Each structure stands twice: as C-alpha cells, then as structure tokens.
Amino acid sequence: MNSSLSLEEIVLINNLLYCENLGGPKGTFLSPIQESKTIGDYVNGVLRKAADIVDDEEYSTGVTGAEYKEILWSIKPNEHLRNIIIREVHYESEGAGGGRSAYLFDPSSNEAIVAFKGTQSDAEWIDNVSGLYQVPTQFQENALKWFQSLDFEGCDIITVTGHSKGGNKSKYITIMDEHVDNCFSFDGQGFSDEFIKRNATRIVKNKSKILNIIAESDFVNILLNDVGTRQFYLGTNFGRLGFAENHCANAVLFFDNTGAMCLWKAKGQDKKMKDLDVMLNSFIRSYEMSVRENVANMLGNIIVCAKAGDADKIADTFSDERYSDSAADLLAYVLRYKEEKPEMVASVREILKQNGFNTGMLGVIDFITNHDIILELIGKNKKAMITILKKRHVKEATVSFLERHTDLFDFIVLVSQKMRKIDPRRYSGSDLEAEDAEKDMSIHEKLGISRRKLSFIMAAAVLIIMLILVLVLVFK
C-alpha cells in the first residue's frame, strides 16, 4: 500500500463525509458547491461560524455538534489534510439514488482519493441487506460506474475509502477495477459466498490492497464475508445511543489534551461481535441464494426498527405475513444456536445491558427458550400467560405490549415448531476466503445426538413442573 495518508487522516476524511448543515447549509461537506475548495477551506469556513453549531444537537446519527467541532479542530493544524482539494462531489442519480461521494486530490503526492459516504437513512438498509441475495447490488454497480467515469490523468496513486456501505463500495471497486492502489474500508460490510465464488480470481489478486479499519464492537462489518486485512481499533463508546453508537464513524476517535486525534489499536474483535458474526454467517448459509430476498428484507426491517427503538414495529414485523416465516426461521435458528453454543447468552446479555435493558430475566428466558416444548406451550396459551404475568406483577408496560401484540404468541408457536427442524451446526460460520471459494460451507460431521436427547428429557421434566406452576397460579 502506497497511500500518503495516515490512517488517522483516512478516518477523519470519512467523518467529514457525514458533516451536514454544521452551522447552516455551508457546513455540508458533501455538496457540489464545495468543489474546487480544499478541506482546509471547508474546515475554516465552518469553524468561523462555530458559534452557530449547537453542541448537544445531533447533526448526523449519533454525532453531536460538539463532537464535530472536536473533529474539525483536530483537522485545522494538519497541513497535509488541509491542502487536499475537493475535486468533485457526486449525488448518485441512477437506480433510485442512494449514495454520495467525493473525489479528492492530494497535491503533495498526486494522490486521488475517492471517498464514499455510508448508510444514512433507513432506506439505505434496503441495499445493505440486498448484498445477501444480489451479486452485485445496484449501489455497488453505481459506485463502480461513477469511479470509472472519473478523470485520473496525472494521478500517481489512486486510493478509495468509505465508511459502512461506503466501505463496502470501496472494497467492491478495488476487487473489480485494477486501477486502485489502496483501499481503506472503515466498518464496511462484506460479501456473500456467491460473490466470493464468482469473483475469487479478482479477490485473490486485489485483496492485498484492502485494509479494513474496524471498531472492535462494530456490528456492520460482521455482515457476510470480509475481504482483505482486518485491523481492529478501540471504540470510545460514549453511550448515548448505546450499542448502535459502535458503528458511528467517530466511534474510534480519541483526542488528547492538545485536541490531536489518534486511533488506538485493539487486540482483536470484541468477542460478542465475533460470536454474532459466526452465527449470522451460519444462518445466512442455511438459505439458498434464490430465497434469501425475503430473509434479507425481514432482517433489514428489524434492523431499521431496532435502530429507531420501535419495539411495536419489531413485533409487527414478526406477525406480518410477509416476514413471519423467515423471522420465525431466524429466531428459531438463534435459539437453537444458543442451545448449542451457550456462550452466546453472555454476548446477548452484554449487548442488552449496553442498551439499558434489565437482564435480570435473561436466565429464565434462556432456560425456556432452550426448550421448544415449553415455548409451544406458552404460545398456545396466550390468555393464561397474560393472566400469569399480571398475577406475578410483571411491569404493566410489558403486559400491555403483549396484549397489543397477541399475534406474537402464534409466532412463538411457529418458532417452536421450526426449532425442531433446525440444525445450527450444519453450516460453518467462518468467513469464506477466496482461495477456498470452491469449499462447501456445510459441515458434514456427524451430529452429536446426546445433547439433543438430554434436552428432550430436560424439557419433559420442566414441562411437568411448569404445568403444575401454571395451575397453581391460575387457580390460586
């Protein structure tokens, strides 16, 4: 890799892409009106009117005015970054929009830097999840087409970068176009098995140009198979958005007393993210490519609702006839997976804690959800369950939520039925490497049956105890 940019500079550029309306419209970095100006011109212009930036207002998801000011002040003394020229700003006009990007030029090294902004609105998750069933996605193709239309005459180095979906686009371009010298993908998601298989030769040839810069607890990079070297960085995790904050572009920025920004390498990926990564890969592999669209849309819907903290809408997704089957597949898969790999529960507990949820009941939930028979019993007795919960003085909000969404009980029955058919150990959860593109990711080892048998015996015993308990509580 021969870029003249430091990793700190790359990360700062990716943060600039999200600057929007800082102190007014002129505070938008990705505007065609900024073309021909330098990064320094932009930064000076915004900081001149810093008083108009409201410190505790969010200017992009999870990033406040005060945080943006900190970022801009750290750029101000950096002459190299300041002198980089904004050559072109692009708003994607084909294929339902979706994408803003910039072509920057570093005059000190004749380096072209093509930077892609990441997912911002909920709608962009539609394309994010379409990577599960499309090779390539429309936005990936749009990005490549725009990249190939750029004039690189006189440029000695070509570097691509981007955060989140922007990171994925930059990896895609590096794989598909030989002209790229360096790719810095920042928290970008990976590619499907089908993509890896179809483009194995190109990936083997170009993957050494790709460096993935990843926040240790980021949850987007874990989607699908990554390509290139991965380096993890500590996250600042301010906690305002809880778990979701791990994906903000400023999550890896640390500032010292002088206002200078630095990154801190982490030992590796956060364990809970690693667990989720493996589980998601394994789940996705349990579906044929041709039937993944529905699963992808269901996943996208749930992610968007979860981002907004809208539990009612998540419940609606579970009971929506379009998604209930694949949502039940996912939940059944997670529960069976958890049963086989109990360490997952610790990861889930930590994620819930980070989001301010009370995890006191998790042990009971874990126990119940390990047994499809108990789940089915609960699902088939909605009225009795709600009565029990009321008698046990469970929080009114929880009871009222269940009363509003009694469809969830039918969903639970569906999940319990699916749990019996799912074998979460059938598919590997490891990332597929291009060198192993022909490898079959299903695991053919003989299944350990004793655990399953034991589970049935346990479930039967618990069922009897539960029945007695239910009767006692209802008729008390």
Add this chain to the structure above:
Amino acid sequence: MELSAEEKKVLSGVTFHSEEIENGELCDEDKAILENMRAVKKYLEEKYSKYQFEITGCEPKEGTARDYDEWYYKALEIDRDSAFIARASEVDGKLVIQDDFYGELIRKDAKEEIRKLLTADGFSVATVNVNFWEYFGDDCGQDIDASKVLTGKIPAGNDIKIFLDGSKVTGEAFDGEVTKLEKCLKKYDIKGDIYVVFLKDANGDLVRDRLYSDSFELE
C-alpha cells in the same frame, strides 16, 4: 394501483416491499411516499414548464438528523452526471417543496456576468464557477434573474469561484491582487462567498496547477 416504471424503481429503493410494489399493492406507508413523489414531480414540471423531470431516488428523513425528505431528480434536457435535489417537508399538514434547479437556469448567465466585469477591470480570468446554497419554493426560481441573484437582491447564498491566470501576476504579489479583486467586485455590488485561485497559466488544471488561493465574503 397503476405505477409507472419510474415510480416502481424509486419506491423499491426506499421500502422493503418490492414484490407488492411490482404488483401495485401498496401499503399505507408506501402510498404516502408515492403521493409525495408525484407531488414533487408535479411541482417541478409546473414550476419549470420547459423541462421534463425524472425522479430518480429518495433519501427519506427517517434515520437521519434532517426534518425533510430529499428527492433526487434529473432534468432530461440537461446532461449532468450528479442528481439535483428537491426537499420536501410537512408543515401544518401541507407538503412544502423546495428545489435547487433555478441555479442551473442562471448559472451560465451568472458566470458570464462575473467574467465580463472582471475582464473589464483588467483581470486575466481562466474560469468562473457560480453556485447557490439556497433552495427555493414555487414562489421563486422559475424566471429568476442572474443579476438580481449576484447582487443579493434575491438572496440565494452565492458561492463564486474565480480562477485567475497567475502568470500575469508580477512578483507573485497574490495578496495585492486579491485585494484589487475584492474592490472590483464591491464596485459592482456583487454579494456572496468569493473563492479565488491563481493558476500557473490561463489553461492550467484547476486542481493540479494552483499557485495560490484565498477567500473572502461580500455581504
């Protein structure tokens, strides 16, 4: 429900219900998006009747810090790679739309006017670019006058970039040239943010052949 190919394409990009959209069976949420899309297109075609527009995409406000939806569009008569943007927000139950297309209509005249007055005052101009930060609604923009915009009678948030031939500046006294340029523009009552770049010669590359740059604001 009958949907055009353009509508199907855009809606499929902003909701997860691609199959229902293909069959014209829209849920209430998607119907609302479609209504807004049609309203934006109608607004543009009524406001700029000499042009035909295609809505190419949408970035809804949901999940962003914005309080308006951004509609991406292109004018079929204009060859431009990047999309134009219209903003739509609901104010008191009414859809309020603003657009940036007026800038495209006056850009050529505005550039020419700046070039002419600078040349008349002895500056060796390589090129001029003019852009506008403001978005206008249907009360302003269709018959907008470039001179009124440049002189701030219509406040459009002018952003004027002037590229000059640096080889004509003796002793690289760029500071002095910028001061002269500021006086010149003030004389003609030009308003806006001015960005000046001296290139190594009149045909110099706007990015690679820079000698000096500076900026000032004319209010």
